Amino acid sequence: MNNHIYQERRNALAKHIFSKTGSGLAVISTAPELTRNRDSEYPYRYDSDFFYLTGFEEPGATLVLQVQKNGKGFELQSHLFCRPKDLEREIWDGIRLGPEAAPKELGIEFAHSNKELDEKLSEMLADQDAVYIRLAESAEADRRLRHWMKQVRSQARSGINPPSALHDVEELIHEMRLFKDAHEIDIMRRAAAISARAHIRAMQICKPGMREYQLEAELLYEFRNSGAQSVAYNSIVAGGANSCILHYRAGSTELRSGELCLIDAGCELDGYASDITRTFPVNGKFTGPQRALYDITLAAQEAAVAMTKPGNTFIQPHEAALKVLTQGLLDEKLLKLSEIGSLENAIATGAYRRFYMHRTSHWLGMDVHDVGSYREQTEHASKEEKPWRVLKSGMVITIEPGLYVRPADDIDEKFWNIGIRIEDDAVIQDGGCELISRGVPVKADEIEALMKNA
Ligand SMILES: [Mn+2]
Structure with missing residues (x-):
């Protein structure tokens, strides 16, 4: 005991x-x-x-x-x-x-x-x-x-x-x-490893014609077969247009060739949550536009990971991700530089929100959106003035940038219904952070190779 x-x-x-x-x-x-x-x-x-x-x-x-x-x-x-x-x-x-x-x-x-x-x-x-x-x-x-x-x-x-x-x-x-001890981090590492295996299993089994609920069943199999007591939250398995619905649940939509599948799923082990999102092509091969947005999202995640270290504030990884995502939206002409003027303006006006409407991180622990204040508890500052929390060793956050493109007249059709999110779990420690959920590949090439060899 x-x-x-x-x-x-x-x-x-x-x-x-x-x-x-x-x-x-x-x-x-x-x-x-x-x-x-x-x-x-x-x-x-x-x-x-x-x-x-x-x-x-x-x-x-x-x-x-x-x-x-x-x-x-x-x-x-x-x-x-x-x-x-x-x-x-x-x-x-x-x-x-x-x-x-x-x-x-x-x-x-x-x-x-x-x-x-x-x-x-x-x-x-x-x-x-x-x-x-x-x-x-x-x-x-x-x-x-x-x-x-x-x-x-x-x-x-x-x-x-x-x-x-x-x-x-x-x-x-x-x-x-908010501060996890060695006992907690050990459990969280194991929970994340199980969830990573479940994501691999889903990618390997996925074929056009399958239904979302069938991949949900594969995730559950891996969770329970590995000893996890439960899901940490209802699994999201979202094919095609469903990938643009942030809180979609695994339904009965058929997974079709040429479309993406977004899975946001994690197990709970001994009271601790894991929280992983991967997005992959149903037929195992990204299309050009899918790949372009995928690589932007991954670059945004890498920028956020680089800012996830003791001494930085909670919002800095988000700001780093936002910059890369917004630049990518401008590069792909989803946001038009001629209308918006500059990257800074696209961020300041919130123009990116049409395609990225959530924050990049949340605390992770016993609860998937774990407890703990996101602002420093200073004595005199009003709520608006309270500075963002400074990251310290032992805190655990998710890093989960995304891009979601719904059909619209002013959007190039090749991007329609592409919803991408990439999410990993980071334990903050001296000098940086440890990504405990990287048991599942994240690079587009590695995902394609994994699916091809399945
Ligand atoms: Mn999350």
Whole structure:
């Protein structure tokens, strides 16, 4: 077990609470089970923050951290509330860890049945300075908090004070999650390697006449056969014109010779996402116009990768990619220099947005669009003035430029319905970054060679 990892994270969170308000009580519940239809449920996925602090995968659980000032330092007591053992339910739903076994198994100080949550919380909140919760999480969470507070307030005459401040616990946890430790990066490397293999498999199997859902099945096969528990997000398998729809899902469109197929798919392994996009010709050979836009997109990605290093800001890779993409649009006359005047003007006016309408990067971690602030948390600046976050070792971002050309009267028909995105996952480290998703080829020639030899 890696219990010490979770203990260290709980301690780090307690330290943040201590420096903010001295003492405090943090309450973090895992995700609820969700009904898909009638009495069928979606596959269960724990809450990322909760799992980050406990390593515990069962539903129905809440973590409570009690931070108390102690001389100059603080003392932390961790309490887990979890489903009690229930032999009847366990026959149907599976084995529960239960509060008796939880402390030893999870390395947590105290464990209780989740049926005691309301009663215990009302006690624990007494004489606490501050409560750390997810603000405005849900009506149910608000109702519970109101109930606990009411219980504490009712004891006011016996000298017990309710907490007087509410703080957002997510802000603290998300800042921690932004920096991945060695344990996390190791999992993310393995997740990306599995996803890369899945992309290779899809490219090798792809033939004109197949349907998008058949390639989705190949991706899933590789994910699950490699031990990944799930997709990190719904797979995009987009043939032809569908490649220009950013959040398209794998559908039943036939993949046709002469068209492109864009796959944006990644597995989730042990709670961590991978996120890879590749675009390839359905028949294994790029057409001239496809190749031209592909090479521009790849050059844009290379420019962004070169800017992905400690000390640069989050937006610098995007700006580098944007410059290359926009120059490429001018070179291919998709943007007309005579109308726009200059590259600088094409960027300043946002003329490129017709063909590139998303950012180049997002944080990647337990959640595919991972948590963490994209702006520096400076004290006095207004939101607009807040500078972009400075990249540091341990952060993980995607680098995913794209070009999308929809049919239009003023666009040369040879470019119609070409949608291209190239996405890799980058771990920022001293001097630069490591692309952990390059197990799958990215150069046009290499993709063609891979498909030809399949
Ligand atoms: Mn992405």
